[in-house]
Amino acid sequence: xxxxxxxxxxxxxxxxxxxxxxxxxxxxxxxxxxxxxxxxxxxxxxxxxxxxxxxxxxxxxxxxxxxxxxxxxxxxxxxxxxxxxxxxxxxxxxxxxxxxxxxxxxxxxxxxxxxxxxxxxxxxxxxxxxxxxxxxxxxxxxxxxxxxxxxxxxxxxxxxxxxxxxxxxxxxxxx
Amino acid sequence: xxxxxxxxxxxxxxxxxxxxxxxxxxxxxxxxxxxxxxxxxxxxxxxxxxxxxxxxxxxxxxxxxxxxxxxxxxxxxxxxxxxxxxxxxxxxxxxxxxxxxxxxxxxxxxxxxxxxxxxxxxxxxxxxxxxxxxxxxxxxxxxxxxxxxxxxxxxxxxxxxxxxxxxxxxxxxxxxxxxxxxxxxxxxxxxxxxxxxxxxxxxxxxxxxxxxxxxxxxxxxxxxxxxxxxxxxxxxxxxx
Numbered sequence: 242x243x244x245x246x247x248x249x250x251x252x253x254x255x256x257x258x259x260x261x262x263x264x265x266x267x268x269x270x271x272x273x274x275x276x277x278x279x280x281x282x283x284x285x286x287x288x289x290x291x292x293x294x295x296x297x298x299x300x301x302x303x304x305x306x307x308x309x310x311x312x313x314x315x316x317x318x319x320x321x322x323x324x325x326x327x328x329x330x331x332x333x334x335x336x337x338x339x340x341x342x343x344x345x346x347x348x349x350x351x352x353x354x355x356x357x358x359x360x361x362x363x364x365x366x367x368x369x370x371x372x373x374x375x376x377x378x379x380x381x382x383x384x385x386x387x388x389x390x391x392x393x394x395x396x397x398x399x400x401x402x403x404x405x406x407x408x409x410x411x412x413x414x415x416x
Numbered sequence: 417x418x419x420x421x422x423x424x425x426x427x428x429x430x431x432x433x434x435x436x437x438x439x440x441x442x443x444x445x446x447x448x449x450x451x452x453x454x455x456x457x458x459x460x461x462x463x464x465x466x467x468x469x470x471x472x473x474x475x476x477x478x479x480x481x482x483x484x485x486x487x488x489x490x491x492x493x494x495x496x497x498x499x500x501x502x503x504x505x506x507x508x509x510x511x512x513x514x515x516x517x518x519x520x521x522x523x524x525x526x527x528x529x530x531x532x533x534x535x536x537x538x539x540x541x542x543x544x545x546x547x548x549x550x551x552x553x554x555x556x557x558x559x560x561x562x563x564x565x566x567x568x569x570x571x572x573x574x575x576x577x578x579x580x581x582x583x584x585x586x587x588x589x590x591x592x593x594x595x596x597x598x599x600x601x602x603x604x605x606x607x608x609x610x611x612x613x614x615x616x617x618x619x620x621x622x623x624x625x626x627x628x629x630x631x632x633x634x635x636x637x638x639x640x641x642x643x644x645x646x647x648x649x650x651x652x653x654x655x656x
Contacts, residue, residue: 264481265475269475273471278473282476290481344452344459351465353470358469359470362471373467398425399425402424402425406424
């Protein structure tokens with residue numbers, strides 16, 4: 242018997258089961274990478290179209306990581322295109338200058354208002370911002386994050402450490 | 417006493433639940449004996465708390481994903497959209513994503529209508545002049561639907577758009593009755609047994625010339641019936 246050809250209906254069904262369940266996370270990631278809701282919608286739209294086109298290449302490992310990797314790459318292309326990127330070199334330098342013992346009072350952090358937190362996140366380079374969102378909001382583990390951002394697990398960990406150092410520095414200073 | 421880079425990394429792995437049980441246990445012992453480390457630990461957790469509060473966000477409920485056609489159909493261009501996926505608590509009741517496949521024609525047409533309502537621009541060409549809308553549609557789709565002027569009867573033409581039904585681009589005319597939009601889609605096929613309502617949208621269809629017109633709207637059923645009568649009368653009149 243001839244194998245049944247893959248039809249567009251099959252692709253739609255696969256898309257619906259593989260990609261659609263992760264759209265809320267996808268939107269959130271795009272929202273904080275691009276920095277605003279409108280661009281996030283464009284990014285999600287484009288990423289969904291990309292995912293749909295390449296749905297046949299999904300290897301069946303982690304639908305969430307596969308979907309979010311596409312969203313992340315789409316968002317980063319968007320950033321490059323619009324030159325909105327914070328140069329990561331500067332931020333790394335700053336992160337390294339901050340004394341790791343310089344710990345703000347926890348109470349100070351707890352009192353930080355939403356706007357200051359968002360500003361501090363927006364000021365992070367994209368490669369720190371994405372790991373913060375994936376870890377703190379989506380609560381993904383290092384292995385999944387590493388798959389999404391295409392970096393070794395150790396790199397994910399050190400980016401998280403640096404990102405937190407920068408955020409604590411920014412939020413501890415505001416007051 | 418101060419924290420070294422390794423302490424910071426270990427703390428990072430600890431708060432992220434990435435240490436194995438033995439190392440986590442050893443690290444907890446250090447936490448209870450080293451105030452600087454404990455302070456840092458508390459600060460990271462406090463930071464996590466305010467990040468979660470500040471960064472939580474939901475996608476807009478009317479976010480619509482337009483899917484491109486399969487690569488083999490790419491030549492047909494943007495009009496060959498294969499499907500739309502609409503996000504909306506209003507549609508699913510649960511705030512999840514709804515998959516709009518081709519369960520049936522009625523669902524597809526209602527989806528197109530809903531999508532048009534939710535889009536920033538419900539129409540592809542905005543015009544109240546049927547002599548603008550009709551030729552525009554004719555250049556974009558295989559059918560050449562009749563576009564009628566029903567403004568005197570309270571149904572204002574607002575424009576036309578391209579929908580995709582059964583993977584084929586089709587033309588739809590969009591009318592407005594007070595705050596409600598009415599989509600009229602012209603199909604070459606002759607569907608039968610269409611349901612008369614779906615998800616709160618009313619559906620009426622009729623045959624005129626070679627085409628079947630399907631009207632979808634959330635206006636009152638009586639109004640849609642009136643609309644159908646007027647439209648039929650106008651398309652079966654002496655102009656044809």
